[in-house]
Amino acid sequence: MTNYILKRLGLAVITVLGVLLLIFVATRMSGDVALLMLPQDASDEQIAAYRARHGLDRAIPVQFLNFMRGMLTLDFGESLRYQRPALEVILQRLPATVELALMAFVLALVVGVSLGLVAAYYRGGWADRSIRTSAVLLQSMPNFWIAIMAILLFAVMLRWLPTSGRDGAASYIMPAMTLMLFPLAAIMRMTRSAILETIESEYVKFLRIKGVSEGRILWRHALRNALIPVIALSGLQLGNLMGGTVITETIFNWPGLGSLMIESFISRDYPVIQVGVLLIATFLILLNLAVDLLFCVVDPRIRYA
Amino acid sequence: MASTDMTNETSIQAPPRKRRYAMRRVFEYPIIPVLLLLPMVVCGLFGPWIWPHDPTAINFTVRQTPPVWLEGGEWRYFLGTDQFGRDLLSRLIEGARIALIVSTVTVTTAAIIGTAVGMLAGYYGGIVDTILMRIVDVKMSIPPVLLTILIGAVLGGGLTTILVAIILVFWADYARVIRGETLALKSRGFVQLARVANASDWRIFTRHLLPNLLPTCIVLITLQFGAALVIEAAITFIGLGIQPPASAWGLLVADGRAYLTSAWWIPTFAGMAIALTALGANLLGDWLRDYFDPRLKKR
Amino acid sequence: MSSQEKLEPFVLDVAGLTVEIAGREGRVVRPARDLTFRVGRGRVVGVIGESGCGKSMTALSVMRLLPASAKVTGGTVLFNGEDLLTKSPRAMRAIRGKSIGMVLQDPSVSLDPLFTIGDQIDEALCMHGRMPAARRRARAIELLEAVGIPAPQDRLTQYPHELSGGMLQRVVAAIAIAWNPALLIADEPTTALDPTIQVQVLDLLGHLRDTLGVSIMIITHDFGVAAHICDDIMVMYAGEVVETGPVRQIFDNPGHPYTRALMESSTVPKGKGRLPTIEGQPPDLGDLPPGCAFAPRCPLANEQCHHAAPPRIQLSDIHQATCWYAGEGMT
Numbered sequence: 001m002t003n004y005i006l007k008r009l010g011l012a013v014i015t016v017l018g019v020l021l022l023i024f025v026a027t028r029m030s031g032d033v034a035l036l037m038l039p040q041d042a043s044d045e046q047i048a049a050y051r052a053r054h055g056l057d058r059a060i061p062v063q064f065l066n067f068m069r070g071m072l073t074l075d076f077g078e079s080l081r082y083q084r085p086a087l088e089v090i091l092q093r094l095p096a097t098v099e100l101a102l103m104a105f106v107l108a109l110v111v112g113v114s115l116g117l118v119a120a121y122y123r124g125g126w127a128d129r130s131i132r133t134s135a136v137l138l139q140s141m142p143n144f145w146i147a148i149m150a151i152l153l154f155a156v157m158l159r160w161l162p163t164s165g166r167d168g169a170a171s172y173i174m175p176a177m178t179l180m181l182f183p184l185a186a187i188m189r190m191t192r193s194a195i196l197e198t199i200e201s202e203y204v205k206f207l208r209i210k211g212v213s214e215g216r217i218l219w220r221h222a223l224r225n226a227l228i229p230v231i232a233l234s235g236l237q238l239g240n241l242m243g244g245t246v247i248t249e250t251i252f253n254w255p256g257l258g259s260l261m262i263e264s265f266i267s268r269d270y271p272v273i274q275v276g277v278l279l280i281a282t283f284l285i286l287l288n289l290a291v292d293l294l295f296c297v298v299d300p301r302i303r304y305a
Numbered sequence: 306m307a308s309t310d311m312t313n314e315t316s317i318q319a320p321p322r323k324r325r326y327a328m329r330r331v332f333e334y335p336i337i338p339v340l341l342l343l344p345m346v347v348c349g350l351f352g353p354w355i356w357p358h359d360p361t362a363i364n365f366t367v368r369q370t371p372p373v374w375l376e377g378g379e380w381r382y383f384l385g386t387d388q389f390g391r392d393l394l395s396r397l398i399e400g401a402r403i404a405l406i407v408s409t410v411t412v413t414t415a416a417i418i419g420t421a422v423g424m425l426a427g428y429y430g431g432i433v434d435t436i437l438m439r440i441v442d443v444k445m446s447i448p449p450v451l452l453t454i455l456i457g458a459v460l461g462g463g464l465t466t467i468l469v470a471i472i473l474v475f476w477a478d479y480a481r482v483i484r485g486e487t488l489a490l491k492s493r494g495f496v497q498l499a500r501v502a503n504a505s506d507w508r509i510f511t512r513h514l515l516p517n518l519l520p521t522c523i524v525l526i527t528l529q530f531g532a533a534l535v536i537e538a539a540i541t542f543i544g545l546g547i548q549p550p551a552s553a554w555g556l557l558v559a560d561g562r563a564y565l566t567s568a569w570w571i572p573t574f575a576g577m578a579i580a581l582t583a584l585g586a587n588l589l590g591d592w593l594r595d596y597f598d599p600r601l602k603k604r
Numbered sequence: 605m606s607s608q609e610k611l612e613p614f615v616l617d618v619a620g621l622t623v624e625i626a627g628r629e630g631r632v633v634r635p636a637r638d639l640t641f642r643v644g645r646g647r648v649v650g651v652i653g654e655s656g657c658g659k660s661m662t663a664l665s666v667m668r669l670l671p672a673s674a675k676v677t678g679g680t681v682l683f684n685g686e687d688l689l690t691k692s693p694r695a696m697r698a699i700r701g702k703s704i705g706m707v708l709q710d711p712s713v714s715l716d717p718l719f720t721i722g723d724q725i726d727e728a729l730c731m732h733g734r735m736p737a738a739r740r741r742a743r744a745i746e747l748l749e750a751v752g753i754p755a756p757q758d759r760l761t762q763y764p765h766e767l768s769g770g771m772l773q774r775v776v777a778a779i780a781i782a783w784n785p786a787l788l789i790a791d792e793p794t795t796a797l798d799p800t801i802q803v804q805v806l807d808l809l810g811h812l813r814d815t816l817g818v819s820i821m822i823i824t825h826d827f828g829v830a831a832h833i834c835d836d837i838m839v840m841y842a843g844e845v846v847e848t849g850p851v852r853q854i855f856d857n858p859g860h861p862y863t864r865a866l867m868e869s870s871t872v873p874k875g876k877g878r879l880p881t882i883e884g885q886p887p888d889l890g891d892l893p894p895g896c897a898f899a900p901r902c903p904l905a906n907e908q909c910h911h912a913a914p915p916r917i918q919l920s921d922i923h924q925a926t927c928w929y930a931g932e933g934m935t
Contacts, residue, residue, distance in 0.1 A: 140586075148558060277454070
């Protein structure tokens with residue numbers, strides 16, 4: 001078990017290093033890092049000074065080591081737009097995103113698992129068919145379009161909800177609902193098929209032979225076994241959801257990390273983009289590490305492996 | 306649940322069933338998915354011969370004409386016009402071309418790279434495999450949209466960014482699945498036999514592995530075709546992809562956002578074009594999966 | 605219960621049992637057709653036949669646990685004189701695990717991987733009555749001892765994946781006998797185990813019969829297994845019983861050519877020569893020949909066999925076979 005945790009931890013560290021390498025390579029792809037990292041109206045002296053300071057005339061491996069040192073000491077450079085440390089700009093926008101993402105994720109998990117359960121239980125019935133149909137539809141419909149259609153319906157035509165912004169409880173409804181749709185269909189489908197797989201298994205047959213009631217089989221045995229793949233999937237789907245914040249926050253003018261990334265793209269604020277990508281990637285890596293560790297608790301087969 | 310139902314004893318005489326089989330015949334072929342995909346393919350290939358108007362022709366006298374079935378609508382502009390008086394239907398047809406190009410190019414490239422890498426990693430294992438799995442981990446930790454922003458910030462927005470971003474996102478998915486399949490095939494008798502018989506690796510790849518991986522490849526290509534469509538639209542929508550005045554479906558939705566109150570039909574129909582085409586690809590993918598692996602059909 | 609048990613000489617008395625599965629395109633498959641057999645009290649009955657001849661379906665219809673696609677369309681299943689087929693699902697659940705226990709083929713997938721052995725025995729003990737936790741624990745240890753598991757206290761906290769196949773099958777058997785059932789059904793209980801373990805598990809079943817007086821219905825495709833522990837044998841082919849009788853009489857004087865073929869294919873002949881096999885495959889249960897179902901593979905078959913269903917012939921008062929040639933002495 002300790003071995004398992006150490007191995008996972010090691011892999012997580014390697015993955016973070018991989019992300020750093022990717023950011024480094026992407027940065028060098030532009031040709032001139034100084035132009036990327038400095039405002040467009042920077043003078044030649046400023047550019048020369050930046051190059052000297054960051055050793056951009058040195059060999060690539062040296063540059064990489066310098067880059068890594070900067071990243072590991074949390075020195076990410078200054079935001080070009082705000083003239084403040086990029087990390088500070090990011091952290092300021094973080095809470096709004098965390099709030100929204102957490103709300104959407106919990107919603108997606110609760111709704112997705114419940115609907116998947118209903119679909120599996122009434123397999124072949126109308127509930128199952130409509131849930132499966134909506135899962136396929138959800139996977140095909142672009143979420144940004146659903147968001148806009150929701151604005152058209154609830155904000156423009158019915159005038160029930162505000163079109164955008166983060167002001168009062170009502171303003172959370174549409175962004176959270178739209179964001180929830182990103183992982184919903186996958187969680188629903190996975191829950192359904194995992195439950196069906198356990199229900200058809202030999203040990204459920206043996207539980208019936210023992211005289212265990214259908215309700216107890218479903219809630220105590222089938223659900224618990226089915227949740228293992230669902231947990232694994234949810235970790236991955238949270239990445240999907242984090243990507244979704246970029247689109248959702250842009251549409252609803254939500255003052256979070258996602259809309260900051262788009263603003264930074266438009267104003268060519270590269271240092272901020274760099275930190276944003278690194279921060280979200282690290283978060284997702286840690287999250288998947290947490291999911292792996294959670295398996296240890298839930299699944300005895302891993303606990304003793 | 307599985308208890309025997311004795312009341313059914315009387316229903317031994319079969320009900321008239323012919324009709325139901327006739328209905329089932331329809332679902333033996335993927336008619337609905339193909340019907341959903343066909344308009345996009347035809348419009349993408351033959352757009353200039355089909356569109357009723359030049360999609361870029363501006364005509365302010367007819368700006369924001371509603372669709373034909375609404376008051377003020379005209380037959381000339383079946384689905385209405387935009388804020389510059391451009392015909393929406395023609396713009397949708399032009400948008401199909403971008404969608405077709407992006408989806409085809411990205412999915413094909415990703416399939417070729419992904420299959421090659423997945424097969425090598427699965428067959429040889431070792432360092433290739435380790436590196437591949439770490440790359441997949443990295444890819445999984447950066448959401449596609451963020452990866453696009455990272456690449457877009459360096460390359461600038463546009464078609465190239467979209468293509469590079471989607472290929473980067475898709476090839477790893479591909480490689481991961483193919484690697485798993487290859488591992489499973491490797492232990493099967495016919496591959497083992499071929500190795501014992503001293504067949505060259507190249508021969509094992511092309512004669513034994515590839516033909517058996519093909520069904521998986523086809524299913525993945527179809528499903529990713531739909532996914533590429535939606536991602537392309539999303540990237541374009543947030544302004545990282547196709548730039549105006551070109552016409553892409555994602556762009557039409559983005560443009561229409563500003564005119565939600567006065568010209569709702571622009572984002573509505575553009576979104577429907579994306580959704581229905583992607584639905585066609587997803588349904589076709591599901592159908593193909595059942596077709597190649599009937600065991601899964603029950604699910 | 606116990607007073608009633610003494611009244612019936614047969615624990616299980618099945619008559620005319622027919623099971624149907626609705627197949628594709630209106631086809632109906634009948635894995636059990638007009639089955640009649642009895643399991644005597646305290647006896648071990650072997651149900652023998654190749655795979656796909658309806659053995660498991662028969663066992664599952666006794667348990668009323670047929671898959672949703674299959675239905676019992678006729679017959680009675682009397683258990684201690686009561687017809688199980690007319691019981692409510694709730695009443696049936698009270699019988700499963702209490703009066704009838706069952707052991708499945710593959711012990712490695714018979715137990716829920718997420719619960720300890722102790723939890724799963726405990727669950728069985730909770731299902732059919734109230735017992736204080738301490739007594740349930742004591743009973744669980746007692747059960748594990750009864751099935752010959754060493755250091756039972758330590759097993760309680762272990763998970764299924766930590767035990768070997770043979771040990772797991774013993775645990776499964778312990779759960780099956782938790783409430784001293786009148787009948788224990790074992791569906792190919794040794795097929796998934798190593799040959800050395802197989803004999804141990806069979807001996808365990810015999811031991812349970814001797815100590816608990818439980819009647820056992822053991823399903824197998826192997827005549828060796830049947831010979832090892834069975835008192836009576838019923839040979840099934842294509843959903844029908846083709847021969848029943850005490851094991852000795854059947855061995856000495858098989859009445860059906862299929863029985864004979866099965867016996868020959870599971871005993872290694874002396875000297876050199878290949879292990880005989882039965883030519884061909886069991887027939888498609890949805891498309892049976894008009895006469896004897898075994899006729900297409902039978903070395904003795906003549907015109908009559910192909911066109912008319914064979915009669916049931918009494919070879920002794922307790923030994924019968926369904927064959928035109930039965931009793932004529934086969935060569």
